Amino acid sequence: MKNLITLERFNEITKGFQSLKPIVVIGDVGIDKYTFGEVKRISPEAPVPVLEVTKEWLKLGLAANISHNLSTLGVASTLCGVVGEDSNANVFDSLLEDENLNTWGIVRTSSRPTIFKERVTTNTQQICRIDYESSDPIDEVTEKKIMARADEFSQTHSAIIIEDYAKGTLTKAVIAYLIEKFKANGKLVAVDPGRSTPPLYYKGATLLKPNLAEAKYMVESLGFKEKRLEVMAEILVDKLAIEKLVITLGGDGMALIDTKIQSHLTIIPTLANEVFDVSGAGDTAISALTSALLSGATLEEAAWIGNCASGVVVGKKGTATVDLLELREFYDQIRAKKIL
Numbered sequence: 001m002k003n004l005i006t007l008e009r010f011n012e013i014t015k016g017f018q019s020l021k022p023i024v025v026i027g028d029v030g031i032d033k034y035t036f037g038e039v040k041r042i043s044p045e046a047p048v049p050v051l052e053v054t055k056e057w058l059k060l061g062l063a064a065n066i067s068h069n070l071s072t073l074g075v076a077s078t079l080c081g082v083v084g085e086d087s088n089a090n091v092f093d094s095l096l097e098d099e100n101l102n103t104w105g106i107v108r109t110s111s112r113p114t115i116f117k118e119r120v121t122t123n124t125q126q127i128c129r130i131d132y133e134s135s136d137p138i139d140e141v142t143e144k145k146i147m148a149r150a151d152e153f154s155q156t157h158s159a160i161i162i163e164d165y166a167k168g169t170l171t172k173a174v175i176a177y178l179i180e181k182f183k184a185n186g187k188l189v190a191v192d193p194g195r196s197t198p199p200l201y202y203k204g205a206t207l208l209k210p211n212l213a214e215a216k217y218m219v220e221s222l223g224f225k226e227k228r229l230e231v232m233a234e235i236l237v238d239k240l241a242i243e244k245l246v247i248t249l250g251g252d253g254m255a256l257i258d259t260k261i262q263s264h265l266t267i268i269p270t271l272a273n274e275v276f277d278v279s280g281a282g283d284t285a286i287s288a289l290t291s292a293l294l295s296g297a298t299l300e301e302a303a304w305i306g307n308c309a310s311g312v313v314v315g316k317k318g319t320a321t322v323d324l325l326e327l328r329e330f331y332d333q334i335r336a337k338k339i340l
Helices: 006-020 065-073 087-098 138-153 172-184 212-221 229-240 281-296 299-313 324-337
Strands: 023-028 031-040 049-062 078-083 105-111 115-121 126-132 159-163 188-192 246-249 254-258 264-266
Touching: 006 281, 006 299, 006 324, 023 049, 023 065, 023 138, 023 281, 031 065, 031 087, 049 065, 049 115, 065 078, 065 087, 065 159, 065 281, 078 087, 078 138, 087 105, 105 138, 105 324, 159 172, 159 281, 172 188, 188 281, 212 229, 212 246, 229 246, 229 254, 229 281, 246 281, 246 299, 254 299, 264 299, 281 299, 299 324
Parallel strands: 023 078, 023 159, 031 115, 078 105, 159 188
Antiparallel strands: 031 049, 115 126, 246 254, 254 264
């Protein structure tokens, strides 16, 4: 069992967040709507529950949630993504402005709608989800606009997080350009991969953070049937020329390897106390991981901080964020238990 990051290092690393240069966040962006209420009867029109709505709210979704998470951690960012020429694009801009996030990197196009996801929930379960989106790849004109926006930030920003939800924004050409451009400028390139994106698209990234299902898909797509975690990690590191790899394991924690300092896989346990909703936990993890690495953490230290951050958000309803106070309080709770 690995020991929890020390208090001294935790404080030193998280204190450094506020002095980091901005991070570019690029990927599919959209709006998450939550419609919440109570079910007291079944509809007479069809055998479906009737939700009596008591509350509705909108949140930044997909890659935009990463910029929101970075902001609550005290780290500045510039979000790049594609929205439609529609009313939801205006709503999306307003949500960004409400959180003091800039809209400089957002590209509008008439060829696709702004992604909008509505989750209909009660206090105990999600009844359904309604998606308004297109997963078609963006056209060449939009590709060039996105690459031009990212190019503007490649020298002035400290890193890039490529957040791939496989909704069409991150084409092969866009991903290749981003990795090459930011690495050429000596910047950290972190990738949260898409479940259906060919893994070779991410070749050469600094940090890859798949979950276990994504890691298995990537290994299979590379032509291997291996199921052992250690060997899967070796395959991904070798075939994708990755320097750092973190595989999130849900309730089993995180598996990680930093090829600069080790040749074996390290596993750290999960820190979550109670899981209410896993929505956005991966966004929180990649935000905290990247921030910690830029603040001088080793990969293992960064993983502990990302683990703490995820432990906070899975205890919240819906797509959530974590701030530094919540992060510190959660860390203190884990230390007080003296289980690690």
